[in-house]
Amino acid sequence: MKPEENRGRRNFVRGAAAVLIGGTVLSAGRNRSPKLVWQIDPEKCTQCGRCATHCVLAPSAVKCFHSYSICGYCDLCGGYLRPDAKGRNTGAENQLCPVGAIKRTYIEDPYYQYKIDEDLCIGCGICVKGCDVFGNGSLYLQVKHDLCVNCNECAIAHACPSDAFKRVPASEPYLLKSDLERRIS
Amino acid sequence: MKRYVVPPLGGFSRAGSLWTSRLKAVLHTLAYVFLFCGVANAEFRFPMPEFASGYEHPAVHTPIPSNAMVGWDVAVLIAALALASFLVLKRRKRREIFLLTMFSMIYFGFVRNGCVCSVGSVQNVMAGICDPAYGVPLTVLIFFAAPLIFALLFGRVFCAAVCPLGAIQEAVAIKPVKVPPAVEKVLSVFPYIYLGLAMLSVAMGSGFLICQYDPFVGVFRMGASFSMLIFGGIMLVLGIFVARPYCRFLCPYGVLLNWCSKLSRRHAVITPTDCIQCGLCADSCPYNAINEPTPAEAPEARSKGAWRLGVLILLLPVLTALGFGVGGLLKEPLSRLHPTVQLAERIAGEELGRYEGTNIESEAFRASDTPNEELYAEAVELKAGYGRGGRWLGAFIGLVIGCKLISVSILRKREGYEPDRGTCYSCGRCFKYCPVKE
Incomplete structure (x- = not known):
């Protein structure tokens, strides 16, 4: 075969390949979507504890969030105190959190504020479970987006047993429980 | 919402008893239901307190995702591809190509944590095709298409100096040995199998296999699951002796690049002028990517x-x-x-x-x-x-x-030593070894 003919055929096949790539891209991108980020749906989360262990980051980008607006400010807090706690105080032996990341402060009788220290929180969800069972459910897990590296395949999402991880638009990156309340009142 | 029966806890010190608070909660709920019929309602066991001391609860800290680097990534990708093409086709200096490779490893790998990468973007594109509801961001589309377009024009310059996965293997390829060509041929089927499996996995909705078994992302992020680290460690140790094991025997995106590069408009050449058939380049190539010239007499009828x-x-x-x-x-x-x-x-x-x-x-x-x-x-x-x-x-x-x-x-007619357009990574090792200078 003459080189010129060969070149013409190569050009044609190359053009066809370029069209194929373009078609693939157009077909994949036909659904214009905003940038998406990972988030936990608190309604689906079962607090299995894998958020603390399966994130590619150490400690995990998942942290406990506290929606104060739906908190009962209980003295006997299911998220703060161990079920077998000897007393309702800040003693380490009474705390449920394995890393002591919840700070309890007295507000007024009989209310106490619970604040998460996010530098300490490992996202294990133990307090979330306690608050869900005994309280209002104002503690819940969320992906903190200043930490999350937004992996293409989130390792926690893959390990999540309850399908609670989903992609949400980056413009509204949190699924806050307090938003649910704000919508109602 | 899950309902649990609240056990009667001893020593409950709230004003009123647990039961009155629950009653209040129920009344609140009823009031809401009457006022906002059909609106999803959160039911609370305990009413939210009204503070006498003027306490106001703190706001929930919700930092927004950083979006600043995304535009940069695309710009750096295109610039690196263009620069790699220039270095491979015009400058022809192994050292300069290697420097760009190390830059890519540091930027796309360690700085940007190896995500999103072109290798993984194949899956997003597949997901976008299979699932009409799945939107693929523009960045990912560019990361998918740009290296392929460059491969159509200039060969696998993406593999040479832009891909962070290739770059980290290029960095550890200290003492590469030659894999027998027959073994190389057999093993080169694996990327196709991997690509097929990954595409099937995306189409069936069981997740992104390529990302789950990405060997080097754990190195870039300085932490990963145990199996990921073991796999990455094996790949890196193997990569000292068998250069670029992931690229050659696993990389699914390499399959597409291989196809595009076979059609490339221009491609790296070993000898700037006429090949003197010394065979030094073939010895220098750790990837078996250099084809020998056709023997003078046909080996068979x-x-x-x-x-x-x-x-x-x-x-x-x-x-x-x-x-x-x-x-x-x-x-x-x-x-x-x-x-x-x-x-x-x-x-x-x-x-x-x-x-x-x-x-x-x-x-x-x-x-x-x-x-x-x-x-x-x-x-x-x-x-x-x-x-x-x-x-x-x-x-x-x-x-x-x-x-x-x-x-x-098929025996192709070749005058001298030529790079195999499909498998050559344009790494530039052979440039240095060719005794013919311009």
Whole structure:
């Protein structure tokens, strides 16, 4: 075969390949979507504890969030105190959190504020479970987006047993429980 | 919302008792229901307190995702591809190409944490094609298409100096040994199998395999799951002696780049002018990517070669059909890649008393109150899907093996040593070894 003919055929096949790539891209991108980020749906989360262990980051980008607006400010807090706690105080032996990341402060009788220290929180969800069972459910897990590296395949999402991880638009990156309340009142 | 019976706890010190607070909560709820019919309502066990001391609760800290680097990534990608093309085709200096490679490893790898990468973007594109609801961001589309377009124009310059996965392997390839060409040919089927499996996995919705088994992302992020680190460690140690093991024997995106590069408009050349056939370049290439010139006399009679080619061409549909059949038989093992099928088998096993106790997945499923039958039906449907997908996967692999057999049996006429356009990574090692200078 003459080189010129060969070149013409190569050009044609190359053009066809370029069209194929373009078609693939157009077909994949036909659904214009905003940038998406990972988030936990608190309604689906079962607090299995894998958020603390399966994130590619150490400690995990998942942290406990506290929606104060739906908190009962209980003295006997299911998220703060161990079920077998000897007393309702800040003693380490009474705390449920394995890393002591919840700070309890007295507000007024009989209310106490619970604040998460996010530098300490490992996202294990133990307090979330306690608050869900005994309280209002104002503690819940969320992906903190200043930490999350937004992996293409989130390792926690893959390990999540309850399908609670989903992609949400980056413009509204949190699924806050307090938003649910704000919508109602 | 899950409801639990609150156990009567001793020593409850709230004003009023637990029961009055619960009653209040119920009344609140009723009031809300009456006021906002149909609005999803959160029910609370305890009413939100009204503070006498003027306390105001702190705001929830919600930092927004950083978006600043995304535009940069695309710009750096295009610039690096353009620079790599220039270095490979014009400058022809191994050292300069290697410096760009190290830059890419640091920027796309360690700074940007190796995500999103072109290798993984294949899956997003596939997901975008299969699932109309899945939107692929523009950045990902560019990361998918740009290296392919550059490969169509200038060869695999992306592999040479832009891909962070290639770059980290290039950095550890200290003492590369030659893999026998026959072994290389056989192993080069694996990227096709991996690509097919990954695409099947995306199409069936069982996740992004390429990302789950990314060997180097753990190195870039300085932490990953144990299996990921082991796999990455093996790849890096192996990579000291067998240069770029992931690129050559696994990388699924390399398959597409290989196809595009075969058609490339321009490609790196070893000898700037005329080849003196010294063979030094072939020794320098750790990737078996340099083809030798055609021997002066034909190694066999023309008719014999034509006969073999005819047989192989007839074998092609046979292999494809064989793959189609075998792929269908792989339904069961393939479908176990899917978490829903795994869960269904676990639940069924628990019902039959095959397992002791429950695991996290089955507990979460049982808490969701979905009937088992629904799960089983879904799993059966998925298995059927894997049966169909497995057949296509098998046919694809059969076709690839057939084409590979044909390509090894064809003798192409070459005047001198030439890079193999499909497998050459344009790394530039051979430039230095060629004694012919411009």
